[in-house]
Amino acid sequence: MKTSENKSIVTGEHPFEGVCLNGFLVLFLDLLLIAASVALIFQTQLLGDWVIIVSIIGFLSSMLMWAGFMQLEPNEARAMVFFGKYKGTFKKTGYFWVNPFTAKKKLSLRARNLDVKPIKVNDKAGNPIMIGLVLVWRLKDTYKAMFEIDAQTMANSGVQPGAISGDQTVGNRMNAFENFVKIQSDAALRQVAGQYAYDDNEVAESQLTLRGGGEEINQQLVNELNNRLSMAGIEVCEARINYLAYAPEIAAVMLRRQQAAAVIAAREKIVEGAVSMVKMALEKIDNEGIAKFDKEAKVKMVSNLLVVLCADEAAQPIINTGD
Incomplete structure (x- = not known):
């Protein structure tokens, strides 16, 4: 007996299959019933007092x-x-009439944006960073959204005294879902950010980083968020990192480090170009027979050319006019 009862318990969203009539037709019949009830009151002398009871009913x-x-x-x-028993989810658009004893909890299936403010986390290298994201989410499973998490209590906690209209109720309910998404987004962002370094200064260039990961990091955020929010029937359509920086306490130090790395990279490029230019100059002089230099003269020429080409300031050559 218990087995058959457990099988009949619905644990997921399904379409509403109860009585559903055209709202305009029922509205016409309802107005007709009101008019008939009022008209019967004026027929008490003709039909008797029992008409009053029928009219009231x-x-x-x-x-x-x-x-x-x-x-x-x-x-x-x-x-x-x-x-208290879930009878299904109604999604047809229009004006309808259903059993008046059925509670009709309104939900919005439209996509919503959530801008998660930057939070401080430690990256894979242990550096404190500030990271934030923006995501697009919507309700996918109304059964889970209403009955797997305590959305009703969270929604009621945000209702102001006297605010009992349907629009305010659904608004507070959706705000409760948004707060749930925000908390889970913070947790997912901390977990994903802790798996990668801020940039490739801390790890090998072949490894994925937060600054250079791009779409791969964003897709991992989407997957992590969907895993966390599936229990609430919420689907994350898109998630992107929209803020990434070092924490203020190390930002100045890391800026100097980045500047030093940029200077070193520029110096390497300058030296590489200078060496190739000196080599080309010596080969051209030898091949065209412009002049003949011994080994010591070539060394001096290479030294002078490298100084001129690698110097920060413009060179001021000294012309040797001879004795």
């Missing part, structure tokens, strides 16, 4: 029917709950 029934109307726009959904 008809009027109360028409008022109860108002609770069954609902309107859905594109990319909106309603989680249908009948006395």
Whole structure:
């Protein structure tokens, strides 16, 4: 008996299959019922006092029917709950009427942006860095979103006194989901950032870094976020690092280090070019027979050319006019 009961328990989103009627048709019938109930009151002398009871019952029934109307726009959904039991998710757009005793919890399926403010983490090399991201997320599974996490309590905690309208309720509910996404985004960002160095000064050039990783780092963030948010029925469509810098306490030191690395790289390029130019000059002089130098003269010429080509300032040559 317990096995059959467990099999009947729904643990995922499925379409609502209960009674669903055209809202405009039911609205017309409801207004007709109200008009008939009011008209019967004026027929008590002709039909008797029992007409009053019928009129009251008809009027109360028409008022109860108002609770069954609902309107859905594109990319909106309603989680249908009948006395605590999940009956499915309604996603059709339009104006409808369902069982008025069914709770209709409104959810938005539209994509939303979340800008995660920069947080301080340690990269793979142990350097403190500031890193932030921006992501696009949306609800994918309404059942998990409503019943796998305590979204209702989180939403109610943000409701101001007297704010009981449907739009305010769904707004607070979506804000609760956004807060859940933000907390999980911080955790995922810390985990991914700790697996890589800030740049290739700390690791081999062949290894992936936060500054040079680009799409690979972003895709890993998407995968990590989806793993964390799947329990809440939330899907991350895109995630990108939008802020990356060293923490203020080491930013100045790392800037000098980067400047030194740039100077060294520039010097290496200058020396490499100067050596090739000196070699080309000596070969051209020898091949064309412009002049003949002994070994000592070549050494002096190479030294002078390297000084001229590698100097920071413009050279001021001294012309030898002879005796």
